[in-house]
Amino acid sequence: MAQNAHVLIVPFPSQGHVRPLLKLAYKIADHGIKITFVNRESVQAKLVASSMNKEKVVSEKCSISFVTIPDSWKGAPGELKSNMMKVMPGFVEDLIKKERFSCVIADGSLGWILEVAERNGVNHAGFFPLAVGSVALATHIPELIKTSTIDSNGTMAEKDKIINLSPDIPSWKNTELTWNYPPLSSSIEIQKTMFDICLSLQQTVEQEKWIMCNTCYEIETAACNLIPKMLPVGPLIDFSSSQDIAGAGSFWSEDTSCFSWLDEKPAKSVIYIAFGSVAVISQDQFNELALGLELSGRPFLWAVRPNLANGATANYPDGFLERVADLGKIVEWAPQEKVLVHPSVACFMSHCGWNSTIEGLTMGIPFLCWPSFGDQFHNQDYITDIWKIGLKLNPDQNGIRNSLEIQIKVEILMSDDSFKANSERLKKIVRESVSKGGSSFRNFETFINYLKQ
Structure with missing residues (x-):
């Protein structure tokens, strides 16, 4: 193994992103690799409160340490991206400069972190907590704009049209695009923010050598074929008899009654x-x-x-x-x-x-x-x-x-x-995909070998 192999993992600060990336962290740590996991202060507080310090107990067994970003960035949903960018880049760069990391793994929607890693000479990889089909739609955004299927805000020009990337991938209706958030749809600013985040996924796919996702090739074959560099390593489910990390990343206290x-x-x-x-x-x-x-x-x-x-x-x-x-x-x-x-x-x-x-x-x-x-x-x-x-x-x-x-x-x-x-x-x-010899098992093994070089 590389001397002092140490991986920095940075999720987007919501449960749907923190949860799978934390599970990925545990899987990597099981191979004797040290992990530093970055959370927003309020997110970390929720994890600790919900698990009664379970994350701390489990992380100590797995060589995972948590660091927190101050909660100084707040505001309306439409201001999320700009507020994050005021605080996170400097914090992550300082962290990278202080520690000797072997690799930085970032949420695919935070592609700028990978640019920070590149600038500081650290290996890097992206991770997507979405279906590959949703990522594939994001990678087609420039083309969809070029053909006037959607405009620069992600709004579809013809309301009754559908977007179809492949016969084996479900189509998207105007009201079902990945960046559409009906509860917030009254604000074009919010849709634009969500659209920009989806557009950043395309940039991550384009720039990264290593891109992992929480799926397996067999259930999303057509979508995976549209992104050949995609490395499915899922499902990120704990099959051990103890299942002591099954609730990892939960923001809510689990009622076992x-x-x-x-x-x-x-x-x-x-x-x-x-x-x-x-x-x-x-x-x-x-x-x-x-x-x-x-x-x-x-x-x-x-x-x-x-x-x-x-x-x-x-x-x-x-x-x-x-x-x-x-x-x-x-x-x-x-x-x-x-x-x-x-x-x-x-x-x-x-x-x-x-x-x-x-x-x-x-x-x-x-x-x-x-x-x-x-x-x-x-x-x-x-x-x-x-x-x-x-x-x-x-x-x-x-x-x-x-x-x-x-x-x-x-x-x-x-x-x-x-x-x-x-x-x-x-x-x-x-389940066969994550069993020894399965497609996701082999993909994950390939990535672990990369980290150990």
Whole structure:
């Protein structure tokens, strides 16, 4: 091994990015390589609070140290990128100059960090926590602008047109582009910020020799072929018997009381509902979801964040909690990987963020898809149209996924064995990819050998 091999890892400061990069850090550290992991102060505080210092205990076993960037950059979502750039570059450069790093691994949306590494003579690599299909769309942005398919703000010129990169990659509608954030869509400034971040992914792909992602070649073959240098190393799931880092990177405290409840339920009977750390729904939509779960008559485990209802605490329909007392279990945040692998769980009602998508896929769980923004619609299309392991929950004319739609789709998914069969087939494929000799295993081994040179 290279003397004193030491890797610096810098994620974008949100749970969907911190979580997979921290899992990657643990995998690299398992090979005896020292890791320094950079977090924003507020992010690190959430990790420590949610895990009761578990990250510290695990990181000490794995030679991982955490450093924090001061929380001096704040502001509205549209100001995120400019505020980050005022603080992060200088901090990261100072860190690189103080330490002798073998390599810097940065989130693909923070490509400027890789430029800092290059300037200081340090090897570097990018990591994407998205589906490769979403990255492929980003790499085509210059071409899409050149052909006037989209303008310089990412707005599609013809509203009814679709973007299709390959017959085996789901197409994008005008309302489902990766940089579209409907909850924030009233502000062109916010869309422009998100678009610029996606555009930076293209620059990272173009400049980097090493680019890793949390997927495997077998499930995104067409997209991977569009980016030949892409190195799939996923799924980044812990298959060890202890599973002591399964919750790594969580910003929320996990409620483990759900396991004794799950243990009492029949095999393949429970609906698990979780919408990630960011997505919100209206109070009216919350009511319809609650009533839909009640109408299904099936046991359910529902993760209800305190800010799920438009950023505020949700109010349950009158009498709902009493009526479903023997049917449902409600927690603020669930230990998702361990829940999905529990034998009583039958399906996953999900926002279709990529982390949740890859976790459900790896555990062989069919999906009920409830995307909200960004890449979630594209992930939904993989689930329903390409892999055929789930169903879409379609909004009505008022944009609400009503209780009857929920009840019907639950019944179809739970009664049609083809969804479970397809899920089990893909589960085998993705797990084989990270097993010894598999495609992701070999890719990761190649990268580790690079770090050890």
